[in-house]
Amino acid sequence: IMPGWFSEINPMWPGEAHSLKVEKVLFQGKSDFQNVVVFQSSTYGKVLILDGVIQLTERDECAYQEMITHIPLCSIPNPKKVLVIGGGDGGVLREVSRYSSVEQIDICEIDKMVIDVSKEFFPNMAVGYDDPRVTLHVGDGVAFLKNVPEGTYDAIIVDSSDPIGPAKELFEKPFFESVAKALRPGGVVCTQAESIWLHMHIIEDIVSNCRQVFKGSVNYAWTTVPTYPSGVIGFMLCSTEGPPVDFQHPTYNIDEDENSNKSVGPLKFYNSEIHSAAFCLPSFARRVIDS
Ligand code: AAT
Numbered sequence: 001i002m003p004g005w006f007s008e009i010n011p012m013w014p015g016e017a018h019s020l021k022v023e024k025v026l027f028q029g030k031s032d033f034q035n036v037v038v039f040q041s042s043t044y045g046k047v048l049i050l051d052g053v054i055q056l057t058e059r060d061e062c063a064y065q066e067m068i069t070h071i072p073l074c075s076i077p078n079p080k081k082v083l084v085i086g087g088g089d090g091g092v093l094r095e096v097s098r099y100s101s102v103e104q105i106d107i108c109e110i111d112k113m114v115i116d117v118s119k120e121f122f123p124n125m126a127v128g129y130d131d132p133r134v135t136l137h138v139g140d141g142v143a144f145l146k147n148v149p150e151g152t153y154d155a156i157i158v159d160s161s162d163p164i165g166p167a168k169e170l171f172e173k174p175f176f177e178s179v180a181k182a183l184r185p186g187g188v189v190c191t192q193a194e195s196i197w198l199h200m201h202i203i204e205d206i207v208s209n210c211r212q213v214f215k216g217s218v219n220y221a222w223t224t225v226p227t228y229p230s231g232v233i234g235f236m237l238c239s240t241e242g243p244p245v246d247f248q249h250p251t252y253n254i255d256e257d258e259n260s261n262k263s264v265g266p267l268k269f270y271n272s273e274i275h276s277a278a279f280c281l282p283s284f285a286r287r288v289i290d291s
Helices: 061-073 091-096 112-121 123-130 141-146 173-182 200-213 272-277 283-289
Strands: 005-007 019-030 035-041 046-050 053-057 081-086 104-109 134-138 153-159 183-192 218-224 232-239
Touching (some): 035 112, 053 061, 061 183, 061 218, 081 141, 104 141, 112 123, 173 200, 200 232
Parallel strands (some): 081 153, 104 134
Antiparallel strands (some): 183 232
16 A cells, blocks of 8 residues: 555455554565565564465564463463464464473474574574474374374364465364364363454354364453454364363463473463453353354
């Protein structure tokens, strides 16, 4: 639109577009899956764009990566095996690496270019890969999950892009079925679940699929991320049949754990109060989600 500005124009949020002032384009490439751009913005630090959609900025990534990770992991005692789908930038890995109880962290990201670009331009996120508990799988998360033995993981975090492009199937029922199978009884999943301002129809579908698939509990939480469309983004939090999980009341306080990994710096956004508050929904959303 204006020279020197990036505008996030997309049919998923028609009639509106958030813009960031571009200081310098640092990387432009085309992978097998998507267009990848990194630029230096004037007020949000470096920005990662995939197919014209903002994936993260250095300034507000904490609000997303900390919430998508700590809401599920603080809701169960002593998570040991964790799987991340997507999240190639490494930010969610960085957050999972805080837990001393965790023994194994698998990640399945489809696009090697995202991983390489993050290692070059986003060291504060790619630091997640330095944890020796991490095993990287480059491939499609849907295919990966089909080969996971039943009951393997305590928690699965789906840090996925929007449902147009390579992430489409990550929003569909067969995918949720493989997630449920891969979790142990009473295991938890947290998936990127779009905006209550823009995508109530998508959220309604996800909720109805999850209610059929996950026999424990099914909940929606949200957070504010200024550079995501409409400034908010939500998460689906579900558990499988087994020991009950009360997502709204965290069982573990990561801030008070002396054994947690301090090398990645202090938490910037997440705390126990915001964890519980994230499940409070505006009435218009509650009518659809809790009905
Ligand atoms: N943590 C930053 C936020 C993201 S990144 C989403 C990642 O999911 C991308 O790296 C993308 O390559 C990866 N991905 C997409 N489809 C698949 C798939 N099928 N299997 C594995 N990984 C995949 C999310 C930003 C949300 C944006 C909201 N508008």
